[in-house]
Amino acid sequence: MNDLAERRLQTVRDHMALEVIHDWDAVIATFEHPRYEMHGSGAVFDGEAAVRRYFALSRTPFPDQANEIIAIAHSDNTVLVEFWLTGTHSGPLRLGDRVVEPTGKPFRIRMAASFEFAPGSDKIVCERPYFDTMAVPRALGLA
Numbered sequence: 001m002n003d004l005a006e007r008r009l010q011t012v013r014d015h016m017a018l019e020v021i022h023d024w025d026a027v028i029a030t031f032e033h034p035r036y037e038m039h040g041s042g043a044v045f046d047g048e049a050a051v052r053r054y055f056a057l058s059r060t061p062f063p064d065q066a067n068e069i070i071a072i073a074h075s076d077n078t079v080l081v082e083f084w085l086t087g088t089h090s091g092p093l094r095l096g097d098r099v100v101e102p103t104g105k106p107f108r109i110r111m112a113a114s115f116e117f118a119p120g121s122d123k124i125v126c127e128r129p130y131f132d133t134m135a136v137p138r139a140l141g142l143a
Contacts, residue, residue, distance in 0.1 A: 084109070
């Protein structure tokens with residue numbers, strides 16, 4: 001594996017670890033341009049302000065949200081990751097038109113994400129998590 005591929009893999013590992021400890025400035029620094037495309041809900045968070053809004057929205061119901069990498073691979077300008085997403089429902093959770101108050105229940109779901117890089121760069125240009133929008137509600141017994 002070449003040096004750029006190794007740097008990209010490390011960028012993704014760092015990015016995911018920094019999300020767990022809520023070091024949002026350092027997470028933003030892993031991007032060339034902050035962007036999340038949520039495959040499942042269809043939501044797109046483009047630019048630093050929008051990505052920081054995503055962090056706030058996703059951590060309000062699950063402040064201890066974490067990830068555990070299962071597998072990671074590099075191909076061309078993409079890093080692919082399979083991981084466990086975990087957390088505890090400790091804050092209000094918006095499900096459609098309703099808000100579910102904290103249940104205190106934990107969840108653990110399997111997910112995947114792709115991280116796109118610009119040619120020749122070790123900075124992320126887009127993260128695309130792939131998930132079933134009902135996986136967390138089902139894991140919490142809400143669906």
